[in-house]
Every structure is written in C-alpha cells, then in structure tokens.
Amino acid sequence: MTLLRALDRFHAGRPWDHNARFHPWILRRLPPRVGSALDVGCGSGDLARLLAARAGRVDAVDADPAITARARELTPPAVPVTYLVADAPAGLPERSYDVITCVAVLHHLPFTEALEAFRDRLAPGGTLVVVGVSRERTPVDHLLGIVSIPLNIVMALLKNRGRRAARPVSMTAPNRPPGMTFPEVAREARALLPGARLRRHLFWRHTLVWRNDRPPLQHPAT
Structure with missing residues (x-):
C-alpha cells in the first residue's frame, strides 16, 4: 500500500495523457480522407481536431x-x-459516419447499447476504432499491468521532462472502474460486430477495430 500511495503521489505531480498516446495509432487505422467522423466522449477535442484533418465533417x-x-x-x-453536449448512446446524432472513434469512454456506457449504436451509425465501408479499459483478472492482464508500471514512470518523466505539469483536461468524467474483463469485452463485441479485432495493450488499455463490410441498403425502385 505504501508503494501504491507513493506511485499515486508521483503521477499526481507528473501526469501524462495515456489516451492521447493512442491517437497516432488510431489515425493509422483510418483512410487518408473520409467524408464524416464521429468522436464519442470527445473531452477537450484533441482527437476530434486530428480527425478534422482527414474528414470533411466531424461531430464530437x-x-x-x-x-x-x-x-x-x-x-x-x-x-x-x-x-454536441449529449449522453451516449441515446443522444448520438441520427446519421451515418465513415469513421467512429471512442477513447476510454465505453466502460462508462451501457456496453451492448453503445456498440449497437456505433454499428448502426457506421456507414458501409466505414471504420470503428475503440480504445477501452477493462477489469484486470487474467494472468496476461496482471503481467501487462506489472510491465506498465515502470514504463508509466519513464513516460511521465519524459513527458514532463523533470518539471511539474498541469493535469490533462482531455476528460472530466469520474474515474469509474471498469466492470468487464477483456475476455468478456471481446466475447460480447465479436457477437455484436462479427470480424472485430481486439487486442490488449500496455498502459491498461485495449483496442477494438471493426470495419463495416455490410453492403449499402438497396431501396426499391419507384
């Protein structure tokens, strides 16, 4: 417990944005140009502004x-x-998007309803990218967590370069612990999004990438 308190004090003085670290990774999963994008749980808009360099329109x-x-x-x-100020998934715009992103927010939402809303709003050929947080339970989870602790300290020192920095403001939601484990997330996500690719990462994150290969709806001729 003493070690954990010491780590908490260290990171309180030298915070860095774990989620922003995934922004370049997200962009590499997307086409160079898209018509529209939706960022769910946008915070201070860092990812939304990056998406705007590729999309004709971004709703955040x-x-x-x-x-x-x-x-x-x-x-x-x-x-x-x-x-837009709205609760997800109920308050999401009723339109389709070529790209939907959701970073460290899904565990705050009703899981099934949120993924269904993303799926239904993703245009044919579109890409969904989720960076998620899950509850540690398996040996792999704990191993990645242990490895992440010293790397997290190194990243904090590099990002702050020995000086104290203001806490990132990309998110203000309460730090609610995740309720689902990674195997549970993967099982339910693949049932809702056939072909979804999920993997664990360092720094207590996992990712989900799904491309909507469903053909466009064919409207009957009039």
Whole structure:
C-alpha cells in the first residue's frame, strides 16, 4: 500500500495523457480522407481536431458541458468540428459516419447499447476504432499491468521532462472502474460486430477495430 500511495503521489505531480498516446495509432487505422467522423466522449477535442484533418465533417459528443465548451475554445473556426453536449448512446446524432472513434469512454456506457449504436451509425465501408479499459483478472492482464508500471514512470518523466505539469483536461468524467474483463469485452463485441479485432495493450488499455463490410441498403425502385 505504501508503494501504491507513493506511485499515486508521483503521477499526481507528473501526469501524462495515456489516451492521447493512442491517437497516432488510431489515425493509422483510418483512410487518408473520409467524408464524416464521429468522436464519442470527445473531452477537450484533441482527437476530434486530428480527425478534422482527414474528414470533411466531424461531430464530437461529450456529456460534460464545461469540457465541451473548452473544446470549442481550443478549436479554430476553420476546423470543421461540431461539438454536441449529449449522453451516449441515446443522444448520438441520427446519421451515418465513415469513421467512429471512442477513447476510454465505453466502460462508462451501457456496453451492448453503445456498440449497437456505433454499428448502426457506421456507414458501409466505414471504420470503428475503440480504445477501452477493462477489469484486470487474467494472468496476461496482471503481467501487462506489472510491465506498465515502470514504463508509466519513464513516460511521465519524459513527458514532463523533470518539471511539474498541469493535469490533462482531455476528460472530466469520474474515474469509474471498469466492470468487464477483456475476455468478456471481446466475447460480447465479436457477437455484436462479427470480424472485430481486439487486442490488449500496455498502459491498461485495449483496442477494438471493426470495419463495416455490410453492403449499402438497396431501396426499391419507384
């Protein structure tokens, strides 16, 4: 317990954004240009602004009005991002997107309903990318967690370069512990999204990538 308290004090003074580390990884899974993108749980809009460099339109949704207002302040007027204050999945826009992203938010949402909403809004040929957090239970989970501790310290030192930094403001949601294990996440996700690719990562994260290979709906001729 003493060690854990010491680590907490260390990271409180030298925070770094674990989620932003995955932004380049996310972009590598996406086409160079897309028509539209949806970022669910956008926080201060860092990923939404990166998506705007590839998409003609980006809708960014967060349930927190204060952090959404901050995202608007940080986004230049010429950047095509529309920020919406809404609860996911019920409040998501009723339209289709070529890209949907969701970073470290899914464990705060009703899992099945959220993935169904993402699936139903993803256009044919579109890509869904989720960075998630799961409850540690298996030996692999614990091994990755142990390996992540010293790497996390190194990253904190590199990111802050020996100086104290302000806590990242990309998210303001309460730090709710995840309820599902990675095997549970993988099993339920693959049932809802056939062909979804999931893998564990360091720094207490996992990823899900799914491409919608369903053909477009064929409307009867009139």
